[in-house]
Amino acid sequence: MSDTPPQPDHDSRLFRRTLLSVMAMQVATLLLLWLLQIRYTR
Amino acid sequence: MRALDWVIVAVYLVYVLVDGVRRAKGTREIEGYFLANRSLPWWAVGLSVMATQLSAITLIGTTGQGATDGLRFVQFYFGLPLAMVILGVTLVPFLHGARVFTAYEYLERRFDARTRSLTSFLFLVARGMSCGTIIAAPAVVFSAIFGWSLLWGVALMGVPTVIYTMIGGVQAVTWVDVKQMALIVFALIAVMVTLLMQLPVAPDHALALAGAAGRLRAFDFSFDLTNDFTFWSGLVGGTFLMLSYFGTDQSQVQRYITAKSVDQARSSLLMSAYWKIPLQALVLLTGVLVFVFFVFQRPPLLFNPAAEQAVRAAEPAMYGVLDERYRTALRERETAAHAVAVEASAASLEAFRAREADVSAAREEALGLARRVTGTSAQDVNYVMPYFVLHFLPVGLIGIFVAAVLAAAMSSIAAELNSLATVTVIDFYRRWVRPEAPDAHYLLVSKAATGFWGLFACVVATFAATLGSLIVVVNRFGSFFYGSILGVFLLAMIPRARATGAFFGLIAGMAAVGVVNVGAPSVSWLWHNVIGAVTVVAVGLGLSVRRV
Numbered sequence: 001m002s003d004t005p006p007q008p009d010h011d012s013r014l015f016r017r018t019l020l021s022v023m024a025m026q027v028a029t030l031l032l033l034w035l036l037q038i039r040y041t042r
Numbered sequence: 043m044r045a046l047d048w049v050i051v052a053v054y055l056v057y058v059l060v061d062g063v064r065r066a067k068g069t070r071e072i073e074g075y076f077l078a079n080r081s082l083p084w085w086a087v088g089l090s091v092m093a094t095q096l097s098a099i100t101l102i103g104t105t106g107q108g109a110t111d112g113l114r115f116v117q118f119y120f121g122l123p124l125a126m127v128i129l130g131v132t133l134v135p136f137l138h139g140a141r142v143f144t145a146y147e148y149l150e151r152r153f154d155a156r157t158r159s160l161t162s163f164l165f166l167v168a169r170g171m172s173c174g175t176i177i178a179a180p181a182v183v184f185s186a187i188f189g190w191s192l193l194w195g196v197a198l199m200g201v202p203t204v205i206y207t208m209i210g211g212v213q214a215v216t217w218v219d220v221k222q223m224a225l226i227v228f229a230l231i232a233v234m235v236t237l238l239m240q241l242p243v244a245p246d247h248a249l250a251l252a253g254a255a256g257r258l259r260a261f262d263f264s265f266d267l268t269n270d271f272t273f274w275s276g277l278v279g280g281t282f283l284m285l286s287y288f289g290t291d292q293s294q295v296q297r298y299i300t301a302k303s304v305d306q307a308r309s310s311l312l313m314s315a316y317w318k319i320p321l322q323a324l325v326l327l328t329g330v331l332v333f334v335f336f337v338f339q340r341p342p343l344l345f346n347p348a349a350e351q352a353v354r355a356a357e358p359a360m361y362g363v364l365d366e367r368y369r370t371a372l373r374e375r376e377t378a379a380h381a382v383a384v385e386a387s388a389a390s391l392e393a394f395r396a397r398e399a400d401v402s403a404a405r406e407e408a409l410g411l412a413r414r415v416t417g418t419s420a421q422d423v424n425y426v427m428p429y430f431v432l433h434f435l436p437v438g439l440i441g442i443f444v445a446a447v448l449a450a451a452m453s454s455i456a457a458e459l460n461s462l463a464t465v466t467v468i469d470f471y472r473r474w475v476r477p478e479a480p481d482a483h484y485l486l487v488s489k490a491a492t493g494f495w496g497l498f499a500c501v502v503a504t505f506a507a508t509l510g511s512l513i514v515v516v517n518r519f520g521s522f523f524y525g526s527i528l529g530v531f532l533l534a535m536i537p538r539a540r541a542t543g544a545f546f547g548l549i550a551g552m553a554a555v556g557v558v559n560v561g562a563p564s565v566s567w568l569w570h571n572v573i574g575a576v577t578v579v580a581v582g583l584g585l586s587v588r589r590v
Contacts, residue, residue, distance in 0.1 A: 014305065014309070015130070015305055015308055015309065015312075018309055018312045018316075019127060019130075019312065021316065022123055022126075022127070022312050022315045022316045023123070025316050025317075025320065026123045026315075026319060029319050029320045029323060030319070032323075033113065033116065033260040033261070033323060034260070034261065036113075036249065036253075036258050036260065037113075037253075037258055037259055037260050037261060039249075039253070040249045040250055040252065040253025040254075040258045041253045041254075041256065041258050041259050
């Protein structure tokens with residue numbers, strides 16, 4: 001049995017694109033929640 | 043519930059059973075039964091990952107939390123997207139590429155058999171118990187609101203799930219999860235739309251009322267180790283918890299190692315990262331709108347009907363006085379709310395906030411009374427949503443929501459049973475009892491193991507419900523080693539780490555969490571994951587250096 005783990009595949013453009021859209025979605029959601037808080041919590 | 047609602051629930055149960063059982067066709071070998079021959083598309087795996095994590099308590103408890111406590115619980119999930127990205131570039135390629143059945147199998151390749159056996163044993167104990175509590179929590183709610191015996195509620199969720207998981211294996215779990223997830227999202231959106239249509243005020247005023255009552259406070263930037271839900275505990279503690287859960291818990295790992303390739307496995311996790319916070323925000327926001335809805339309707343003093351009956355019978359006079367005070371406070375709050383709808387000025391919002399405080403005070407006293415009378419925790423967060431659904435949703439939608447609650451419970455139970463059987467067979471039976479046997483033999487043992495864990499979970503569910511605090515015990519027990527197991531997997535990725543370091547590091551990590559638990563019990567359990575993981579890595583590396 002080998003102690004060496006398999007090398008991760010770093011070159012997937014699809015993965016990077018998905019990653020960017022994930023981050024964009026999180027930023028948009030957090031921004032929306034933040035706006036809800038500052039607009040209505042007085 | 044009317045006849046149509048029961049028909050919808052029955053149709054859902056029959057459909058799930060038939061759909062799950064017919065997946066048995068592709069599971070004649072153990073690799074097909076446990077891993078679907080690593081052939082599943084990323085989107086199905088992603089939906090299965092989400093469905094597994096979303097339990098019945100998410101639907102009824104988290105919405106209730108939104109109604110009573112607002113949006114701040116969403117912070118708990120802030121670490122999830124980060125954890126998914128980290129896993130996507132670290133553990134997922136390791137585990138998928140290693141062609142293992144279980145995450146713990148990889149630990150023997152990297153370290154030794156004792157580390158593998160200890161981690162898999164801890165998984166079996168914790169997951170076996172937690173599977174019981176996943177069944178127990180909604181079963182208790184069903185028995186209280188429908189007047190069923192607890193056993194009936196446990197059987198309604200447990201029996202069909204055990205049957206389709208036992209026969210159809212991971213194919214059944216994943217493809218049924220896809221449909222269950224669709225049903226859950228549909229039910230949530232339908233409830234949200236119905237709520238908005240039934241509110242007597244415009245959405246902007248509804249949000250103003252929710253905001254005045256503190257229900258829209260989603261961010262708390264205070265650095266308080268004793269507070270479960272702050273931005274920092276969610277981001278730091280939550281990241282470690284999610285890394286542990288999605289990276290080392292077989293019930294999740296088994297979902298994405300069924301994907302066709304490493305990229306597809308990563309994409310399935312990113313799909314969950316994409317939707318998790320928006321979905322949780324939607325669930326909590328539904329609860330917040332239920333709160334606003336009850337500003338204009340008359341909610342009961344206690345939402346748990348069983349607790350209410352007990353208090354009425356034991357303390358009729360005191361209950362009557364409290365109920366009268368509550369009714370008055372509700373009327374005054376409604377008047378103040380209408381004033382906000384006319385003009386949302388600082389004065390009208392302040393008046394509404396004061397009346398809301400009166401309502402909350404009467405409720406707190408009633409909950410204290412219920413606690414004294416019943417001798418158990420009287421928190422009725424889990425009963426707020428069922429009360430709203432059964433009393434205010436239109437016929438048909440009630441059935442859809444109840445079916446969605448069953449779907450949420452069954453998707454989690456199925457994934458856990460499937461992973462428990464996998465660990466039992468692969469990490470114990472095939473490793474220690476019978477290393478060489480025909481595939482047909484392992485398949486038979488796997489189905490028997492699924493049935494055994496199903497029965498075990500149902501028995502635990504019946505006891506968990508009557509013991510009450512067992513759910514807390516199980517959660518605390520899990521937090522003892524969740525972070526520590528993550529620490530072992532982190533060590534596995536460090537080339538100089540050795541087997542002895544991993545094994546004793548794991549024990550040291552659990553001991554450190556135990557010490558914090560006893561010495562500083564007020565520290566939020568989310569930080570236990572950080573403490574466990576960091577201790578394992580530090581001790582593990584220290585011992586590895588000495589050996590070298």
